[in-house]
Amino acid sequence: MKRNINKVAVIGSGIMGSGIACHFANIGVEVLLLDIVPRELNDKEKKKGLSLEDKTVRNRIVNEALQASLKSKPSPIYHQKFANRITTGNLEDDIHKVSEVDWIIEVVVERLDIKKQVFDNLEKHRKPGTLITSNTSGIPIKFMNEGRSEDFQKHFCGTHFFNPPRYLRLFEIIPGPKTSTDVLEFLNDYGKKFLGKKSVVAKDTPAFIGNRVGIFSIMSLFHMVKDMDMTIEEVDKLTGPVIGRQKSATFRTVDVVGLDTLVHVANGLYENVPDDEQHDLFKLPGFINTMMENKWLGSKTGQGFYKKEKKKDGSSEIKSLDLNTLEYRERKSASFATLELTKTIDNVSDRFEVLIKGKDKAGEFYRKNFSALFAYVSNRIPEISDELYKIDDAMKAGFGWEHGPFQIWDAIGVEKGIEMMKEQGYEPAAWVNEMLETGSKSFYSVKEGNTYYYDIPQKEQVKVPGQDAFIILDNIRESKEVFKNSGVVVEDLGDGILNVEFRSKMNSIGGDVLDGINKAIDIAEKDYQGLVVANDGQNFSVGANIGMIFMMAVEQEYDELNMAIKYFQDTMMRMRYSSIPTVAAPHNMTLGGGCELSLHADKVVAHAETYIGLVEFGVGVIPGGGGSKEMTVRAADTFQKDDVELNRLREHFLTIGMAKVSTSAYEAFDTNILQKGKDIIVVNKERQLAMAKKHALLMAENGYTKPIHRTDIKVLGKQALGAFYVGTDQMYAGKYISEHDKKIANKLAYVMAGGDLSAASHVSEQYLLDLEREAFLSLTGERKTLERLQHMLKKGKPLRN
Secondary structure: OOOOOOEEEEEOOOHHHHHHHHHHHHOOOEEEEEEOOOOOOOHHHHHOOOOOOOHHHHOHHHHHHHHHHHHOOOOOOOOHHHHHHEEEEEOOOOHHHHHHOOEEEEOOOOOHHHHHHHHHHHHHHOOOOOEEEEOOOOOOHHHHOOOOOHHHHHOEEEEEEOOOOOOOOEEEEEEOOOOOHHHHHHHHHHHHHOOOOEEEEOOOOOOOOHHHHHHHHHHHHHHHHHHOOOOHHHHHHHOOHHHOOOOOOOHHHHHHHOHHHHHHHHHHHHHHOOOOOOHHHHOOOHHHHHHHHOOOOEHHHOEOOEEEEEOOOOOEEEEEEEOOOOEEEEOOOOOOHHHHOOOOOOOHHHOHHHHOOOOOHHHHHHHHHHHHHHHHHHHOOOOOOOOHHHHHHHHHHHHOOOOOHHHHHHHHOHHHHHHHHHHOOOOOOHHHHHHHHOOOOOOEEEEOOEEEEEEOOOOEEEEOOOHHHOOOHHHHOOOOEEEEOOOEEEEEEEOOEEEEEEOOHHHOEOHHHHHHHHHHHHHHHHHOOEEEEOOOOOOOEOOEEHHHHHHHHHOOOHHHHHHHHHHHHHHHHHHHHOOOOEEEOOOEEEEOHHHHHHHHOOEEEEEOOEEEEOOHHHHOOOOOOOHHHHHHHHHHHOOOOOOOHHHHHHHHHHHHHOOOOOOOOHHHHOOOOOOOOOOEEEOOHHHHHHHHHHHHHHHHHOOOOOOOOOOOEEEOOHHHHHHHHHHHHHHHHOOOOOHHHHHHHHHHHHHHOOOOOOOOEEEOHHHHHHHHHHHHHHHHOOHHHHHHHHHHHHOOOOEOO
């Protein structure tokens, strides 16, 4: 049966319900969001003379919850206008409308009795065949569908979104006793293809996969921090980016999520997994109980493991909780000799072997932590999953780990991991030793560009399913390498398409990256059909390397700097005017030079989570790699007969002058950095590269022709220049900008006006590039610019942001 999801109903508008509603609206689905009717008037309603029968009162709970969600940061929605796709109502007046939807998602309070009451009501109105799922974090699915109709049970299962639904990619699907196989297959595919999730079919066990392992990991740390007499700063230092985890690491993450949320799941596990060999670890340590009693729950109550306090001078400072005295104190810096050894190791997976060998407290911490984790996950198979890769997928997508437990174990070495575990008093599950006896020395392997995992029943490496829809650069980098230098690897994606993958530190764009792009275009023009620029880094690129710019400016090597900037411009123009189609695939931070590259590609296939913008004003310059030119061109292309052309130009000027960065790829359409009708957005990051390749190939097969250089760009000359100068004068006089900011803005105005031409004229791109480069060079000689550049470098940011 073919199934389409055009409309969903979300029952329950709390933080989770509103977040799920917003994410369905993100992907274009119509949403009906329902919640309960208030039982009494609030003070505001009483003052207005309203009654409990007024519609605004009856829908107050759902409307206030949705509005609070839409105002939250980070935003749950790609673009505020997408909220129009959500219709609100209540469970008394509007429950009958669920008969019109294709999928009902229950997201009410985590109490089985309340969920059953909701299902009783929904079943009266739900049409047969409609999907119905519960977003539960731990209540067994088998208990929820007891007493329901056969059709209900066939189409019912758990669908566990992780909070916030827009950003965390894990989508656990938990079948009930009678859930149809077709329903499971549909939800698994829909989660990946449409919701952009990592779909994982889990067993109906307490806390499923993600929270079972994730809560164990956190609770293990809670006990370890006391046993090893560690501070929360030390633990956060050791469990953050150094091992591929979020900057918020452990304790700051708990503050954000809410200690009560963690405790709720931990208590549930303590009660429901009595046979778990680590059962006692789910018992709350004393300091957690005290924090709960004091309502030190984290961000929601203003204090948790960290607390922001106002100082006498009005400024704020962050204080930390001392776990011994349970009093807040000034934050302590944490440093470890072992971590110093990893500073030159860019690849996180290569750090693990170094970390466990540490002779200090950090080394001891990692040996204890990883040993406990390895033993625990090995013993959870087949209890929570038959396949080990699902555990890794759940931890990466649900908790933001760069590597799952079995991948970390592989990085250390399976046999070395077992040796370490035994030293710490742990034993792996029997199947791990059996795997080694079969000759498999690792949990994963790569063959012909595909990832394989060790299948325990079959006792052999089996291909991870679902890979045909995406391309994994880690798997093909060595075997498909066409060219490589210190900044890029150029890979053959097949079907005549090359990929340029940035491999520089933080994917910054320097001379080596520009050389690599030019080399890739040379190769593609000779022997291939198209070129993609994509990578799997944390960010696409946060800009050009400003270290080189700073050094040249300090040494006043302006001829060399002029040549470097021209090389950047020329490379961007090659992206635009090569004889083969070029496609950029930006994701996450795509700033400065990364944005300029995207502006010059024939097409952009952006991930929905792309934060893109020209941010050069922050370091005292204007975009110098073609960005200022390109925004001028795009402004001119929007000029229409009888239109106020200056207003259009001003909009594009402010995009640069205010260093606007989109909070999603969809917002980039508003600034014309992405172009409607040309550029596209994909929700699933894993499919982005394959989609970019597809569009490069499609353009080639449709008879791509090298574009003609533009000489028809309308610039407004003194008309625009005068208006912009007046504006910057007023901003400076009103003390909204500094004198240096005014100087930068005036330089940008000069470029985007096309200079001080006496009348509107048509110019070439090269004319604008020359103006842009001249302006950029003049600004690098300014003392204030040099100070900003130096400040950025001291902060460890070798980028233009």
